[in-house]
Each structure stands twice: as structure tokens, then as C-alpha cells.
Amino acid sequence: MSKQIHEFNDILRKLRKELFGKGPEKIHTVFIENKAISTLYGNLTPTEKFIARTPEGRDMVHSARTKLIQEVYKNSPPEGMNTLVGATLIHLFSDIKVEEDIGISVFIFDKNIT
Template sequence: MSKVVHEFNDIIRKLRKDLFGKGPEKIHTVFVENMAVSTLYGNLTPTEQFISRSVEGKDMVHAARTRMIQDVYAESTPDGMEELIGAKLIHLFTDIKVEENMAISVFVFDKNITE
């Protein structure tokens, strides 16, 4: 199972690196029933960190990060994710806490992925 978690994290890291120019420095993922819950640390680029010094900038970085991830996954599931997990991704819930440079993503699949 740890190999699957590692490969799952690599898919997430690559997508975010391609999308934002920087992937998370650390990802911790657990599989629970039909969900993969990923905590991502060290997400923000230096520019985003600078912008987020103000309240308006923090709100802008939060909205952009959250909306872009949701839009990308709504358009298509990342290459190899469903094949790796053996289930279809049906929902993604994601949020980022800008001031702590930490994000959470909950991937909901169409069947139990822990078996």
C-alpha cells in the first residue's frame, strides 16, 4: 500500500508543479474507505508568499489556488490516478490555509479503495 500512496502523491505533486510552477514540499496521504485524504505542506511560490502579506493578497491567493485546483480536476482526472487507485474519482474537496502554507485535498472515489 505504501507504494500506491507514494505514486498517488507523485501524481498530485506533478499536477501542482505543472499548474503553479511549484509542487508541495511534503505530502501525507491516507486512504479511508472510498477517500484519499492528502495534507500538502509548502505549497506557495515565493511570489504567492509575497502577495499574501496583505489581507487582500491572502484572499486572492486562497481563491486562485482553490478555484484552479477544482477547475483542473473538474475538467479531467490526472493521468494515471484512477488506474493506480482502481476506482473512478467522483469528487474533489480542497482548501488551503495560506498563512500556514498548508492545503488539504479529499479525493472521493466511486468505491472502497482500501481493499
């Protein structure tokens, strides 16, 4: 793993830990042109796992996780992200499969990542 990807993953982990009280256990990120694609494993807190035992609970955890992340990034990217990749974040697409505790985020920047 390159140093740049390692630092990118650290930014993601730190933000999610601040927001949810727990960061992902494992993150795998690839840079492709103007995109960073991150797969996040082991995201859910024990409370979220408990809530997600029912279909309604899974929907609630899914909605809260995806909407909160998108709202945070819409307001401003995490500190240091744009500088690290040498580009400006313009869009974030994010989803989580609650049943398997796997999330994915696709970051789209204004130019190719350096």
C-alpha cells in the same frame, strides 16, 4: 508509506508543479474506504508568499489556488490516478490555509480504493 500512496503523492506533486511552477514540499496521504485525504505542506511560490502579505493578497491566493485545482480536477483527473487506485474520481474538496502554507484535498471515488 505504501508504494500506492507514494505514487499517488507523486501524481499530486507533478500536477501542482505543472499548474503553479512549484509542487508541495511534503505530502501526507491516507486512504480510507472510498476516500484519499492528502495534506500538502509548502505549496506557495515565492510570488504567492509576497502577494499574501496583505489580507487582500491572502484572499486572492486562496481563491486562485482552490478554484484552479477544483476546476482542473472537475474537467478530468490527473493521468493515472483512477488506474492507480482502481476507482473513478467523482468529487474533490480542496482548501488551503495561506498563512500556514498547508493545503488539504479530499478525493472521493466511486468505490473503495484497492
